[in-house]
Amino acid sequence: MSDQAARAQVFGQLHETGVFVLANAWDAGSARLLTGVGFPALGTTSGGLAFARARRDGDNLLSRDEVLANAAEITDATRLPVSVDLESGYGETPEDVAETIRLAARAGAVGGSIEDATGLKDRPIRALDEAVDRVAAAVAAARALPFPFVLTARAENFLYGRPDLADTIARLQAFEAAGADVLYAPGLPDAEAIRAVCSSVGKPVNVLAGPAVESVKRLAELGVRRVSLGSALTRAALGKVLEAAAETATEGTFGFLASTPSYDRINSLLD
Template identity: 55%
Template sequence: MVSQIDKHRAFVELHRRPGAFVIPNPWDAGSARILAALGFEALATTSAGFAFSAGRIDAATAISREALLDNARAIVEATDLPVSADLQNGFGAAPESCAETIRLAVEAGLVGGSIEDATEDAADPIFELELAAERVAAAVEAARGLPFVLTARAENYLHGRPDLDDTIRRLQAFEKAGADVLYAPGLRDLDAIRTVCSAVSRPVNVVMGLTGARFTVADLAEAGVKRISVGGSFARAALGALARAGREVLEEGTFTYADEAMSGQEAAAYMRDEPA
């Protein structure tokens, strides 16, 4: 069994070595085992993937902190890889809520996690900058001395606010507050990604698998990206395959979807591969 300290050490090293690395997002223990067996070096949970698997929407109001961390714990226990978590907006507006979420994440065995600056209020979707930075600072303080890599997210582009200057101001404020990794999901082109990477000195995460973005790992590494996640897109790919199979059976009366399905033997082999 690999200790949490050793997982944290390995995770930190991934952010220090040259080039970019991909951190895929399993949504349960089984998908975590498959991704680990394929050779990925770290994993990150997906609140969207977990929410869809539970028949919910991806929102802190729809998925409780306890449920999200129980899902994360199952993923942590499924492999020996470092696991970071999508902790949504820290489950509360107050900085103290973010701090408590970080403490509980460490207790769940996680070695990293992200806090968003999104309010989940459609009328006012992004926290005011000063409060957003205070929330990150509280999370940083809660993680101090613990085996935890804190990622701070600027959510403008996911909430109809494609303001690159404000996004950079936010990421710079989060860096000043002590965040280890910076993340602005939804950046639309390599020039914007390159600008963000050059404006901060901490590692930058980008998400792929969103509609329209078709950059390669090499493209992103050249732009200065350190970490590449896939968010809920692997989970959505699995759901897409399920929906296509269901439509084929209902509409065509055929079962050719099985030709591309993973065999039962291969699936069982992944699930029997116990962590060391």
């Protein structure tokens, strides 16, 4: 069995019972650090990558080549399974989406997500039939690979000002019928919405960590199988940079160093 096939097998098994956290890395260094902490699998983050490249997220400002190069750096930096945030698939046609899946696998990924957002301000969410065709193309490409690639389908309503739970569930059900392995509706507002989604589909549900539910344990009770951190760790890191820089720039002090990991500590985690 190849290394990639072995990672794929582990990743698939993680979805079978219980719940696990998918920590999202934005570069090779963060991937290595998160591996050392003890997470069982990693994801990439389009938001984290966009921020690291000084770009806004969600505006189609990352190219497929950039995302896949980032994915390859992350898969090379860890022994863990990696699922790639592939946004809406980087192309206008279902075949473009299928090619993106094939290229993600070539970059070392054992999973990936396709969302129904467009990146267009006047039409942020695709029509359902169009979104389903794209998911179906991604599923077909995934099934043709020589290992079990976990395809996650995302319904983005709640991230784009469309808090329609019934439509979100209908989309996830359609994606499930199209063959998606995992279903994901980021931004669900509360525990009841999460419970409703989990009880309405038969495939594992991924939930974005957020203030609506306070713990992994509680999410498991609601029926969640996988928890993503999205861009949260990137934002946490950048938030600390902003705090430390503001202290030094405005106060002329270095108090932030008291809670900063030592040089040797970071070095040791990157061995």
